[in-house]
Amino acid sequence: MSGGGGARKSVFQHATHAVLLAAFGALLFTVTRAVPEVNGGLWMITAIGFLLLAGTLTSELLAPLGLPHLTGYLIAGIASGPYVLNLVDEHTVKSLSPVNTLALALIALAGGAELDLATLRKGARGLGWAMLTQCLLVLILVTGVFLAARPFIPFARNLPFGALFGVALLWGALAVTRSPSATLGILSQTKAQGPLTNFTLGFVMASDVVVVLLVATVLGCVRPLIDPAASFSIESFKNLAHDMFGSVALGTTLGLFIAAYLKLVNRQMLVVLLVLGFGVSTVLEYLQFDTLLTFIVAGFIVRNMSSQGHKFVQYIEQTGTVVYVVFFATAGADLDVPLLKQLWPVALLMAGSRGLITFAASRMAGRLANDPPMLRKWAWSGLVSQAGLALGLAVLVAKEFPTFGPSFRALAIATVAVNEMVGPVLFKLALDRTGETSRVAAPSFSSIRPPPMPDQ
Amino acid sequence: MNAVLLLMGLLVLSYLGSFLFTGRHGAGLPSGVEYVALGFLLGPGALNMVGGDMLASFEPVVQVALGWLAFAVGLDFGYAGDKRVRFGSLLMGTVGALFTGGAVAAATWGALRLFDLGATPTDRILLAGGVGAACSETTRHAVRWVVERQKARGPLAERLNEIAHADDLLPLLAVAVLFALKPTPDVVVPLALRDWPAITVGIGLLLGGGAALLVRSELKLDETWAVLFGVTLLAIGATARLALSTLTASFFLGMAMAALSKHGRELRGMVAPTERPVLLPALLLAGAHIDFHASPKLALLAAVAIGARLVAKVVLGWLLAAVSPVARKAGGLVGLSLMSSGALAISIGLAFALRFPGWVGDTVLVIAALSATFGEFVGPARLRRSLDAAGESDAAVEQSPEGASPA
Numbered sequence: 001m002s003g004g005g006g007a008r009k010s011v012f013q014h015a016t017h018a019v020l021l022a023a024f025g026a027l028l029f030t031v032t033r034a035v036p037e038v039n040g041g042l043w044m045i046t047a048i049g050f051l052l053l054a055g056t057l058t059s060e061l062l063a064p065l066g067l068p069h070l071t072g073y074l075i076a077g078i079a080s081g082p083y084v085l086n087l088v089d090e091h092t093v094k095s096l097s098p099v100n101t102l103a104l105a106l107i108a109l110a111g112g113a114e115l116d117l118a119t120l121r122k123g124a125r126g127l128g129w130a131m132l133t134q135c136l137l138v139l140i141l142v143t144g145v146f147l148a149a150r151p152f153i154p155f156a157r158n159l160p161f162g163a164l165f166g167v168a169l170l171w172g173a174l175a176v177t178r179s180p181s182a183t184l185g186i187l188s189q190t191k192a193q194g195p196l197t198n199f200t201l202g203f204v205m206a207s208d209v210v211v212v213l214l215v216a217t218v219l220g221c222v223r224p225l226i227d228p229a230a231s232f233s234i235e236s237f238k239n240l241a242h243d244m245f246g247s248v249a250l251g252t253t254l255g256l257f258i259a260a261y262l263k264l265v266n267r268q269m270l271v272v273l274l275v276l277g278f279g280v281s282t283v284l285e286y287l288q289f290d291t292l293l294t295f296i297v298a299g300f301i302v303r304n305m306s307s308q309g310h311k312f313v314q315y316i317e318q319t320g321t322v323v324y325v326v327f328f329a330t331a332g333a334d335l336d337v338p339l340l341k342q343l344w345p346v347a348l349l350m351a352g353s354r355g356l357i358t359f360a361a362s363r364m365a366g367r368l369a370n371d372p373p374m375l376r377k378w379a380w381s382g383l384v385s386q387a388g389l390a391l392g393l394a395v396l397v398a399k400e401f402p403t404f405g406p407s408f409r410a411l412a413i414a415t416v417a418v419n420e421m422v423g424p425v426l427f428k429l430a431l432d433r434t435g436e437t438s439r440v441a442a443p444s445f446s447s448i449r450p451p452p453m454p455d456q
Numbered sequence: 457m458n459a460v461l462l463l464m465g466l467l468v469l470s471y472l473g474s475f476l477f478t479g480r481h482g483a484g485l486p487s488g489v490e491y492v493a494l495g496f497l498l499g500p501g502a503l504n505m506v507g508g509d510m511l512a513s514f515e516p517v518v519q520v521a522l523g524w525l526a527f528a529v530g531l532d533f534g535y536a537g538d539k540r541v542r543f544g545s546l547l548m549g550t551v552g553a554l555f556t557g558g559a560v561a562a563a564t565w566g567a568l569r570l571f572d573l574g575a576t577p578t579d580r581i582l583l584a585g586g587v588g589a590a591c592s593e594t595t596r597h598a599v600r601w602v603v604e605r606q607k608a609r610g611p612l613a614e615r616l617n618e619i620a621h622a623d624d625l626l627p628l629l630a631v632a633v634l635f636a637l638k639p640t641p642d643v644v645v646p647l648a649l650r651d652w653p654a655i656t657v658g659i660g661l662l663l664g665g666g667a668a669l670l671v672r673s674e675l676k677l678d679e680t681w682a683v684l685f686g687v688t689l690l691a692i693g694a695t696a697r698l699a700l701s702t703l704t705a706s707f708f709l710g711m712a713m714a715a716l717s718k719h720g721r722e723l724r725g726m727v728a729p730t731e732r733p734v735l736l737p738a739l740l741l742a743g744a745h746i747d748f749h750a751s752p753k754l755a756l757l758a759a760v761a762i763g764a765r766l767v768a769k770v771v772l773g774w775l776l777a778a779v780s781p782v783a784r785k786a787g788g789l790v791g792l793s794l795m796s797s798g799a800l801a802i803s804i805g806l807a808f809a810l811r812f813p814g815w816v817g818d819t820v821l822v823i824a825a826l827s828a829t830f831g832e833f834v835g836p837a838r839l840r841r842s843l844d845a846a847g848e849s850d851a852a853v854e855q856s857p858e859g860a861s862p863a
Contacts, residue, residue: 016669016670017670020666020669020670023662023666024663024666024690027659027662027663027690027694028690028694031694031697031698032697033644033645034643034644034645034698035640035642035643035644035697035698035699036642036644037642042515042516042519042692042693042696042697043693043697044516045516045519045520045689045692045693045696046689046690046692046693046694046696046697047693048685048689049685049686049687049688049689049690049691049692049693050686050689050690050693051686052682052683052685052686052689053682053683053686053687053690055682056679056682056683056686057670268733271733275468317678318677318678318681319678321676321678321679321681321682322678322681322682322685325682
């Protein structure tokens with residue numbers, strides 16, 4: 001299909017894809033109407049199957065418009081989801097969370113494995129300036145935008161200034177988050193290589209750690225502002241340190257194990273990845289460590305502390321489409337369309353202002369670091385996407401501050417939805433314009449060996 | 457044992473299974489009954505490490521495994537290795553399955569009436585038909601298993617291998633018909649009995665045809681996997697929701713893809729290595745479902761069914777000998793070379809156990825497992841002897857003057 005080096009499709013092929021998409025949808029629609037009662041976990045399987053097909057086909061249909069596959073997956077998910085065609089109902093979408101956990105683990109492993117220490121060192125100056133400006137400017141200016149937009153935000157209107165400032169700071173911290181999954185999804189499709197790719201990968205992966213620290217700090221600081229009865233506590237920082245060190249330690253161990261396995265056994269890696277994805281995610285959940293960080297570190301160790309990195313990346317890439325379609329189509333199906341309909345003007349304002357601030361911060365960092373012109377022009381494009389990390393933080397805020405938290409979360413969902421749709425398009429556009437999108441054809445059927453049989 | 461541990465165990469088993477499959481000569485028994493036995497040991501019938509509730513929660517995993525296996529069988533149907541099976545072998549496989557399945561079903565029906573078992577005629581038909589369907593096939597792995605160990609080459613080995621690759625159609629059609637006898641009460645659209653099997657096959661063909669159209673264009677490998685997983689999961693989920701046979705729909709899906717796609721060979725190359733890793737967890741879960749107290753007179757019913765299968769295979773061997781001179785050389789009991797049943801038989805048993813919980817489904821599963829175990833004792837041994845007698849095994853070639861290597 002299209003993407004990095006894919007062949008251009010004919011009108012007939014696109015028509016075939018459209019007809020098949022309609023046929024698969026009609027089949028599912030008929031079955032759901034023939035048996036309205038949902039049959040537990042089996043329906044989850046159907047949902048995964050349909051989302052895989054719908055995501056793949058929709059991305060193909062949108063490819064001539066230059067839109068990334070991720071956008072196709074998201075649109076397929078939204079259309080199939082509970083708020084549009086209801087082919088995949090709300091309960092089923094929620095029950096897909098273990099599959100998403102596995103997908104996220106594989107995405108994080110891939111992210112870590114893509115980070116090359118030597119390349120990171122080369123671009124360290126640019127990354128450092130970008131991290132500083134993006135974190136500070138986005139945090140401060142988005143906080144300011146939130147304060148200024150107070151009359152349009154229902155839950156902020158009646159807050160006293162101290163509390164309002166605290167909430168605005170939380171919003172600012174949330175705006176600093178990026179989307180490793182969207183970045184990797186685009187790179188998986190385009191197989192891009194070059195300075196922009198390296199910068200975006202390095203920045204987005206490193207920002208995961210920075211954002212977790214930043215949000216914990218902001219949470220600790222704003223608590224007394226929002227709730228006068230609360231006081232500043234060092235305890236949460238202790239927990240954070242425990243989580244961070246634990247995640248890094250476990251990730252390092254995991255990475256060394258994977259490297260040793262690749263060196264000594266090097267077979268059935270996909271089954272091993274499944275075992276690690278499910279098993280380690282369960283252990284991490286029990287230990288309350290950061291899943292994303294652990295797997296990023298594991299991938300990073302395999303890539304940089306062993307000679308197995310390229311082999312590992314090849315294995316991970318084999319899972320590519322399946323993992324990304326399931327992850328993003330489910331994210332699309334999970335998107336609260338009525339909420340977005342209700343909050344879209346404010347969400348658009350917040351997302352737009354964040355985009356502009358990200359752009360400005362990027363230009364400033366580019367000048368300070370003396371980056372090449374291409375990077376100065378396009379470095380911001382990969383930093384617009386937001387997804388799971390931002391939503392996770394919004395859930396945390398909703399839990400910590402029950403008075404305004406749920407409304408805060410709703411606005412976050414709507415804003416993230418806008419960034420989730422727009423961000424990947426911008427990043428792919430930048431990769432295409434800078435010529436970093438690969439023109440090399442991806443492996444197809446010709447690389448498959450026939451099954452071993454007795455008469456051969 | 458909690459669900460995550462069980463899932464881990466299944467994945468580890470799947471991992472080990474992939475090694476057994478890719479070993480030089482493969483390892484384990486052709487039917488895989490040792491994993492059924494292990495599952496039984498862990499299950500509620502013995503050690504109870506995997507309880508009934510957990511088995512129920514794993515039903516989706518089982519359905520996916522069964523569907524994927526049937527899909528692989530469908531892709532491979534009518535092919536032995538890279539070659540299409542000859543028409544004679546296809547006919548022999550189909551007639552053999554019809555004859556064996558019919559004989560077993562008739563014998564089981566007779567035994568049910570004799571022992572006065574079964575509350576309703578429908579239950580009797582389901583049980584007899586289910587046992588017949590489960591006992592009618594010969595596992596595709598059996599011939600390969602013996603041929604690889606014996607280093608056998610020749611027309612008999614080829615013929616038997618082809619027959620084993622061409623006898624899966626009728627049992628799976630029978631399952632579709634039997635499942636239609638008791639439609640789910642959840643269906644709000646009333647349909648005639650004959651429509652349900654047609655819908656089962658239709659879903660498989662529609663999705664298989666669609667997938668074949670999709671993979672006609674130059675797909676990337678990972679996108680092809682997305683399409684394969686997508687259509688198979690959709691077929692499994694849609695048929696399971698309608699309480700139809702997921703096995704049949706997935707089989708026709710695979711068959712349609714192989715027939716309509718110009719990439720059939722490559723698709724088989726992609727899917728074949730996944731078969732064993734999926735099979736072993738499925739067999740383990742099938743074993744855990746086994747209940748030897750499923751019905752009164754279970755031992756007698758099993759003896760009747762297995763006895764009928766034995767007789768049918770002997771008669772089938774005579775038929776084969778009548779039309780094939782090379783089979784004649786192998787002796788009068790050449791039909792017993794096809795006694796090995798395995799993955800598909802146990803899958804049919806397990807599908808019945810899931811679709812008709814209670815004595816009907818459980819009895820079909822137990823008899824399918826016992827038949828596979830019995831076939832393990834008879835089939836490979838008889839096949840070895842037949843190949844020796846036909847002069848196609850390594851030992852036979854070494855003994856013959858032409859086969860002696862120069863000093």
